[in-house]
Amino acid sequence: MNDETMPAPAAQPETAPPAEKFYVRFTLEQRYLHAVLFSSFLGLAATGLPMRFSENALARTFASAVGGFGAILFMHKFCAVVLTLAFLYHLKDLASRVFLRKEKGIFWGPTSMVANWKDVQDLVGHLRWFVGLGPKPKFDRYAYWEKFDYWAVFWGMIVIGFSGYAMWFAPFFARFLPGWALNAVLVVHGEEALLAILFIFSIHFVNTHLRPGSFPMDMVIFTGKETEEEFKKKRTLEYERLKAQGKLEAKVGDKPVYWWVNFAKVVGTIAILIGLVLLVLTLIAYFGGG
Amino acid sequence: MAGPRLRVRGKHGDWKHWLQRVEPLGVDAGSTLLIAALVLFLLLGVPSFLHAQTDCLACHADKTLQDASGKSVGVDADNFHASIHGVLNCTDCHTTIKEYPHPEQVEAVKCVTCHADQASAIGGSVHAKASEHPCTSCHGDAHTIYPKSDPKSAVYPLNIPKTCGTCHASAELAKKYGLQNVYATYMDSIHGYAVSKEGLLVAANCRSCHGSHGILSHKDPKSTTARANIPDTCGTCHGGVKDQYFAGVHGKALMAGNTKVPVCTDCHTAHGILQPTESSFRMQSTPICGSCHTEQLATYRDTFHSQLGLLGGYVETARCWDCHGAHGVLPASDPASPVNKANLIQTCSRCHKDANLSFVQYQPHANPRNRRLNPALYYIRTFMNLLLWGTLSFFSLHTLLWFIRAKKERSEHGHSGEANHE
Numbered sequence: 001m002n003d004e005t006m007p008a009p010a011a012q013p014e015t016a017p018p019a020e021k022f023y024v025r026f027t028l029e030q031r032y033l034h035a036v037l038f039s040s041f042l043g044l045a046a047t048g049l050p051m052r053f054s055e056n057a058l059a060r061t062f063a064s065a066v067g068g069f070g071a072i073l074f075m076h077k078f079c080a081v082v083l084t085l086a087f088l089y090h091l092k093d094l095a096s097r098v099f100l101r102k103e104k105g106i107f108w109g110p111t112s113m114v115a116n117w118k119d120v121q122d123l124v125g126h127l128r129w130f131v132g133l134g135p136k137p138k139f140d141r142y143a144y145w146e147k148f149d150y151w152a153v154f155w156g157m158i159v160i161g162f163s164g165y166a167m168w169f170a171p172f173f174a175r176f177l178p179g180w181a182l183n184a185v186l187v188v189h190g191e192e193a194l195l196a197i198l199f200i201f202s203i204h205f206v207n208t209h210l211r212p213g214s215f216p217m218d219m220v221i222f223t224g225k226e227t228e229e230e231f232k233k234k235r236t237l238e239y240e241r242l243k244a245q246g247k248l249e250a251k252v253g254d255k256p257v258y259w260w261v262n263f264a265k266v267v268g269t270i271a272i273l274i275g276l277v278l279l280v281l282t283l284i285a286y287f288g289g290g
Numbered sequence: 291m292a293g294p295r296l297r298v299r300g301k302h303g304d305w306k307h308w309l310q311r312v313e314p315l316g317v318d319a320g321s322t323l324l325i326a327a328l329v330l331f332l333l334l335g336v337p338s339f340l341h342a343q344t345d346c347l348a349c350h351a352d353k354t355l356q357d358a359s360g361k362s363v364g365v366d367a368d369n370f371h372a373s374i375h376g377v378l379n380c381t382d383c384h385t386t387i388k389e390y391p392h393p394e395q396v397e398a399v400k401c402v403t404c405h406a407d408q409a410s411a412i413g414g415s416v417h418a419k420a421s422e423h424p425c426t427s428c429h430g431d432a433h434t435i436y437p438k439s440d441p442k443s444a445v446y447p448l449n450i451p452k453t454c455g456t457c458h459a460s461a462e463l464a465k466k467y468g469l470q471n472v473y474a475t476y477m478d479s480i481h482g483y484a485v486s487k488e489g490l491l492v493a494a495n496c497r498s499c500h501g502s503h504g505i506l507s508h509k510d511p512k513s514t515t516a517r518a519n520i521p522d523t524c525g526t527c528h529g530g531v532k533d534q535y536f537a538g539v540h541g542k543a544l545m546a547g548n549t550k551v552p553v554c555t556d557c558h559t560a561h562g563i564l565q566p567t568e569s570s571f572r573m574q575s576t577p578i579c580g581s582c583h584t585e586q587l588a589t590y591r592d593t594f595h596s597q598l599g600l601l602g603g604y605v606e607t608a609r610c611w612d613c614h615g616a617h618g619v620l621p622a623s624d625p626a627s628p629v630n631k632a633n634l635i636q637t638c639s640r641c642h643k644d645a646n647l648s649f650v651q652y653q654p655h656a657n658p659r660n661r662r663l664n665p666a667l668y669y670i671r672t673f674m675n676l677l678l679w680g681t682l683s684f685f686s687l688h689t690l691l692w693f694i695r696a697k698k699e700r701s702e703h704g705h706s707g708e709a710n711h712e
Contacts, residue, residue, distance in 0.1 A: 054600040055591060063601035072601055130691035145688075152681075167594060170652075171644035179651015184670050186594055187658050191674035195681060203685040211689070212696040 022225040024253040029093070034221050036086045037153070038271055043079035045197050045278050047072045052190050053285035080164055087157045110140040110241065113151070119144035138236040145207050156196045163189035194282070201279035205272060217272065222264030223256035343367075346380045370433040374440075383432075399432065401425045411503035428453055428502075445502070448485055450495040451476060458496075472561040479563040492527070499523050499560075515560070518544060520553040528554075531617050538618035552578070557616075566616075572609055573599075579610040586610075589655040606641070613637055613654065 026034075050059035050072055063072050097103040105111040122144050125137035142150075163185035166173040170182055209217045220226045232239045242248040346365075349355060353364035370376055381387060383399045402409035405425075417423035429435050429444055430453075436443035444453045451473070457463055459473035476482045476496075484493030499515060506513035514523045521541065525532025535541040540551040557575050558564075564571040576599070580587025590596050590610075598607040611619075613629055620627035628637040634650035642649065656664050658671040 050601060051597045054597040060601055069598050069601035073598070127688065127691070130688075130695045132695075145685075171642050171646065171649050174646055174649035174652075177648065179648050180653070180656075180664075180666050182649070182652040183656040183658075183664070183667055186592075187667060187671050188674060191671065191678055195674075195678040198678070198682055199685065203682070203689055206689045206693060207685075211693055212700045 020255070021228040022253050022255050023228060023231045023248075023251045024225055025220050025231075026224040028224065031221060031224050033086055033090060035267075036082065040079040040083040040086065041196075041200070042271060042274050042278075043075060044083065044193075045201075046274070047076040047079065048193055049197070049278060049282055049285070051076070052194065053282075056285045056288070058281065059285065077168065080161070083157070084161060087161070110238065111142070113142060113147055115144070115147055115151075119147060139234065140237040140241070141235060143235075149204055149208070152196070152199060156192060159192045160189055160196065163192070194286070197278065197282055201275040201282075205275060209268075209272060217265065217268045219256070219261060219264060219268075222268060223261060225253045225256055343380060365433050372436075373434050374437050375433070375435055408503045415503060415505045416507055417503075417505060427457070445497070447491045447493075447495050447497075448489055450497050451482065451485060454496040470561075475562040479561060480565050481563055494527060498526070517549045517553055518547075520555055524554045534618035538615070538620055540619055541617075550582075552582075575611070576609050583610075585657075586655055589657045592658070593654055593656070595654060608641065608654070612640075 050056075050063045051069075053059045054063075063069060066072060066075075094106070098106055107114055108116070118140070122137045122139060125134060126144075128134035129136045166177065166182070166185040167189065173185075174182060208214065220230075226234070239248070242251060347367050350363060350365045351367045353362075353366060355362070355364040357363050375383075383403075384396065385400075385403075386393060386395075386397045408425075412418060412423070426432050434442075436446075438445045438447075440446060441448070443449065455473040458469070459471070461471050463469075464471035477486060481494040484490040485495055501514055506516075508515040508517075510516060511518065513519065521532055521535050521544065525535075535554075536545065540553075543551040544553065557578055558566075566572075576590075576596075577587070580590075591600075595608045599609065615628050620630075622629045622631075624630060625632060627633065635645050635647065638645040638650050638652075653664070656667055658664060658667040661668040
């Protein structure tokens, strides 16, 4: 965009380590999907929480400030549709990778998102390492907490999505759901959403972005690339496997563009801050009897 | 009047015939005298009556005229003649002033002489203290009193709020007597609007509810504004609503002597009555029902209807009375109740056009915390809560330990711990 206008001195340290290699971890599509996911999720959380805690004074103030319930509900539904489309796109992408491109390693193997025995071992090993009872386990392409994040969102999409649409189109869903299910969908929607909000704004944030080593943000989801040092350190098994197979060089990518990294940092920081504010407000409302 | 009638009936039109005709009927000397006196009165009395006002007005028509104490004693003759008392003699009211020069001491005019009923009513009312509430405080200047049907009258329906407001719009006075300062509230209400903006003579003004001379405190059981009497008072105009109210559970309980049940003013308020479709009214009334029906309010608060409704700007969502009815609330077991099983589809479909039999099985007051009443919901909520707190507890501990460990690792190995580019 405006590489030329970038101040030269700031760019200087970027080029300092000369032989730094970058490896591609996420495709552009995956990065966009994450961006759409977190934007719409923040929107859903910001508009859903005032409804869940509608008796809370702050929720009401916020709701009236943005135009009352009509506006809140509209934005909630809008974000829901965006997120649904993103989810459907992901399913379509998965299906085409499985059936059309006959890609291997989606349902099993070291690059699969599906949990396997090694993940259980990794979890136990990791926990042992936390308390100093053993060495740090080595992870492959997706660590067990990353798989958990993925499936938590996957499950959440189905549960929250279904219950949400059941409320949106209640008379239609009542054609094949019993009446009490209309009561149940609100409970399920609210509780599952609360879990998603609390989990993502605390556990996912810390695990992925805020923990020492990643703080303040793991940029790989924005840039799609990580340094060789990071790759080796975080996903040792994948690095070694690719090296042994001689496929490592195929993964090498360009150094992330300076302005893009900064832009992503701004967007990511805003997203994390919004999430943290919502987390605090949620906890206040939940334990404050809202 | 008598003359012309007889003359028409008589064969001849002149008075000689009239005398001839009367004589046989037995008109004696006494009667003749009476007639003569009447004629004399008409000839002399009327001018003397007029003369009496003229005499007084000779001086008192001077509007700047003052008595020894500096009090104005001027009278606007034209206005007085136009007023309801314009035909009276000055001395009819000012009974102690018979001649000039006037006596040193003159008694205050006593309206009670003629208006005994009103005086006795006011004697037992909140305005009994005559020194604070002379008749003129409401009826205006004594010489320009008009009948209440006259738009010039201070007690003409459209003028009443302003007249009462001369005292009751004062915050100071409200404080002194422990009253609410309601004038402004009333003027902003649907009744106040109807009176002040639309000029509706039938719209409720102060007098319509409180009465005029015999105003009693609402604490007095005989008062029109006593709790038990309010439905009747409002029902004077809102007759149909009153009938519905007394057919409903609240009205029946009130008749049975339970004054804790809601009466009109509990939901609509007394003075600041709003159009019930107005959003501020829809926003304010649910907690009023909930002040007695606490559990129903709590369970309603858990539902989408309430969550929608509380956030403002979208007030169409179902409030208590949208489903239960407003005035004639009936138990759900009553076939006429809108929440009777047989009527649910009709009731729900007022908002949810496609409501079907399954849809109306939805419980607007479901309580997921109550295992006995809502077992399915209870277990779903319990499961969701276990999932929520189980997941969060495990990962909180997991991530906290990780955090501590990673921090320690980094401080031991410097920057060579878990690296991050940029």
